Amino acid sequence: MGTWRQNIAVDLGSSGIRICVEKKGLIVDEPSLVAVRQGGEVVAIGGRARIIEGKTDEGDINIIRPIKKGTISDYTVTVNMVGYFLDEAIKNPIRRLIKPDVITPVHCDITNVGRRATERALREAGAGRIFFVETPLAAAIGANLDVSAPNGKLIVSIGAEITDIAVISYDGIVAATSVNVGGRSFDEAIKMYFRKEYKMVLGDRTAEKIKNENVCVYRDVRVQPFDVSAFELSGRLPADKQIRPEELIKQLSDVALPIIEGISKVLENTPPELVSDIHQRGIVLTGGGSRLAGLDVFISKGTGIDTVIADDPQYCVVKGCMKLLNSLSNEKKNELMNE
Ligand SMILES: Nc1ncnc2c1ncn2[C@@H]1O[C@H](COP(=O)(O)OP(=O)(O)OP(=O)(O)O)[C@@H](O)[C@H]1O
Ligand SMILES: [Mg+2]
Helix, strand or coil: CCCCCCEEEEEECCCEEEEEECCCEEEEEEECCEEEECCCCEEEECHHHHHHHCCCCCCCEEEECCEECCEECCHHHHHHHHHHHHHHHCCCHHHHHCCCEEEEEECCCCCHHHHHHHHHHHHHCCCCCEEEEEHHHHHHHHCCCCCCCCCCEEEEEECCCCEEEEEEECCEEEEEEEECCCHHHHHHHHHHHHHHHHCEECCHHHHHHHHHHCCCCCCCCCCCCEEEEEEECCCCCEEEEEECHHHHHHHHHHHHHHHHHHHHHHHHCCCHHHHHHHHHHCEEEECHHHHCCCHHHHHHHHHCCCEEECCCHHHHHHHHHHHHHHHCCHHHHHHHHCC
16 A cells, blocks of 8 residues: 555745656646636636736736735635645556655644645645645755755755745754745846836836846846836836846845844754854855855855755655655554654
8 A cells, every 4th residue: 555655745935836756756846926817717827827917908817816925815725725736646447546655844833723724735636645844854855955964054045925034953953943934035126216217117026026137136246237027107108227237235135134133043942063164164045045145155154154956946845855754664654653
């Protein structure tokens, strides 16, 4: 029976859902979006909902982001979305008869209510046994850090709406915190800057594109001027503007500051010998938000500790979850279920 049960990792992010299947790898990598018609009918899920989001003529359709700040904000829509993607992940109809073992990451400050909602939603969506792992521990495993070694490692997982910071040693979390900052916070700061400075209104996707391609959070990391086209605040006329990346550094670094404060707080709660390991080994960044140009330098300068970005940072959490679940024997799983 145990061998028939598939291991599946589900990372329900505020911006994206990712699902890995044992022996197959990453099967689902889609935006966490659902298009719902007034009255509740689900019209499209994931990437298809994003296409609808871009259209203006679909007046009675709402685009719902069911995950906010890493927790479920719309339960029914989440169940629909996860159920749909679990079906995509388990194509084999015989395999579907046996509910899979599912592992999912949880943020460090998740409440019991939030955890129970996630468990219930996964179960309703088709999961069998459900296992939780703290996001930074999964991120560290996915970044190929040796989490079982008795030395200290500092991992910072920067998502779309939340950042998890943790010191890990001996397979466990020694100190941790979550900060309400992520990639989307920078998008908002970019929108705000254009509104205030140039009276221009930027859409979410334009702001995100500027963040990903043009600006930086530390001086001289990006210097190439870039053009922005958007509507003016008054009159709704289109306007074009050439922008220098350094214009936005103050706004973006203000947004990033709580991450430095979070790291300091975590280090204050870490035993001194582990802090000295971290000074030697450096900080590892994961999560899509860590790809903002110059964020590694900003964190390194702000903390005085060398900082590197993991390879493919946005996939570290789901990859780490998969590795962890695959490493558990059936006995160990039963033991964990009975805890
Ligand atoms: N090249 C890039 N430069 C800057 N930011 C990027 C880049 N690529 C992706 N991002 C940002 O990474 C964020 C998504 O990261 P990730 O997929 O780790 O988040 P998530 O898991 O969905 O969210 P959370 O963990 O907060 O619930 C988005 O805000 C996205 O704009
Ligand atoms: Mg995430």
